[in-house]
Amino acid sequence: NDDFAEAKRLKAKYDLKRINTCKLIAEMEHTPFSYFYLAHAYEIAGDYENALVAIDKAIELTELNNQYKRYRSELQQKQGH
Numbered sequence: 001n002d003d004f005a006e007a008k009r010l011k012a013k014y015d016l017k018r019i020n021t022c023k024l025i026a027e028m029e030h031t032p033f034s035y036f037y038l039a040h041a042y043e044i045a046g047d048y049e050n051a052l053v054a055i056d057k058a059i060e061l062t063e064l065n066n067q068y069k070r071y072r073s074e075l076q077q078k079q080g081h
Helices: 002-029 032-045 048-061 066-080
Strands: none
Touching: 002 032, 032 048, 032 066, 048 066
C-alpha cells in the first residue's frame, strides 16, 4: 500500500510538471500542435475539462484538422465515464 501511494504521489507530481511544460510551450509557440499536446497532458492527468479547453484552442487555430475534432470527441466520451 505504501508503494502504491508513493507511485500515485509521484505520478501526480510528474503530471503537473508535464502540464506546466506543455502550457509554457503552448503559450510561447501558440500553435495548434502545442495546444494538442497540452490537451494530451491534461488527459493523462485525468483533467478532461482542461483538456477540452486546450483542444478547443487547437481547433480554433486550425479548423482544417479533423484529427483534433475526433480527439475532442474522445475526450468528451472519457469525461462522461
